[in-house]
Amino acid sequence: MLTAYDRALDDITVLASGAGDLTAPTPCAGWDLADLFGHMVGQNLGFTIAVADGDAPVGAYESVPVVGDDVARTWQDSATRVRNAFGTADPEATIHLAEFGFHPTVTVALGMQLLDAAVHAWDVATALGQTYRPTDATVTVVLDMARQIAARPGGTPVFAAPLAAGGEDPWGDALRLLGRDPNQAAAA
Known part of the structure; x- marks a missing residue:
C-alpha cells in the first residue's frame, strides 16, 4: 500500500506544480484550491507526527496557509515528511489519531491517507480542468x-453525504460514495 500512497502523493505533486490560480473552486463545498492544499498539507503534517511519535494533538492536523508561488514546495515538503514517517514506521504499531479519536495500526492509517490522497488528487485535477484516475x-x-x-449510520463529518453508486465504474462509485459527482464539469 505504501507504493500506491507514494504514487498518489507524486500525482498531487505534479498537480501542485501546475496549480496557478489558488482561488479556483474545488469539488469540496466552500473550498478553493488554497483551502484544499492547506487542508492536505495540514493532514500530512498531523499524520507525520502521529505515525512517528504514536500520537499528535488535534492542532497538528490544522490547515496550513499556502500561497501560489509556494504551493508546490509547501506540498512537496509535507508529502516528503509523511512519506518518510510511513516508510520507517512499524506497520503493526498502534497510533492515536486525536483528530478522529481513533487508535488504528499504522497500516490502517496508511489506508486512510491513501484514500484521502487519491480523492483529493481528483479534487485538485477537477479544479484545474484535468482528469484524474489512480491505479486500479x-x-x-x-x-x-x-x-x-x-x-x-449518520455518515461521516469528513466527507459529503454519499451519492448513489452507479455500478458502471469502480472509481466513479468510490467518488460517489464519498459525496462527489464524477461527472462534475472541471472548473477550468
Missing part, C-alpha cells in the same frame, strides 16, 4: 473504504 489497485482500496464510510 488504489481504486480497489479506495472503493472498499468508501463503501465502509458510506455504510456508517
Whole structure:
C-alpha cells in the first residue's frame, strides 16, 4: 500500500506544480484550491507526527496557509515528511489519531491517507480542468473504504453525504460514495 500512497502523493505533486490560480473552486463545498492544499498539507503534517511519535494533538492536523508561488514546495515538503514517517514506521504499531479519536495500526492509517490522497488528487485535477484516475489497485482500496464510510449510520463529518453508486465504474462509485459527482464539469 505504501507504493500506491507514494504514487498518489507524486500525482498531487505534479498537480501542485501546475496549480496557478489558488482561488479556483474545488469539488469540496466552500473550498478553493488554497483551502484544499492547506487542508492536505495540514493532514500530512498531523499524520507525520502521529505515525512517528504514536500520537499528535488535534492542532497538528490544522490547515496550513499556502500561497501560489509556494504551493508546490509547501506540498512537496509535507508529502516528503509523511512519506518518510510511513516508510520507517512499524506497520503493526498502534497510533492515536486525536483528530478522529481513533487508535488504528499504522497500516490502517496508511489506508486512510491513501484514500484521502487519491480523492483529493481528483479534487485538485477537477479544479484545474484535468482528469484524474489512480491505479486500479488504489481504486480497489479506495472503493472498499468508501463503501465502509458510506455504510456508517449518520455518515461521516469528513466527507459529503454519499451519492448513489452507479455500478458502471469502480472509481466513479468510490467518488460517489464519498459525496462527489464524477461527472462534475472541471472548473477550468
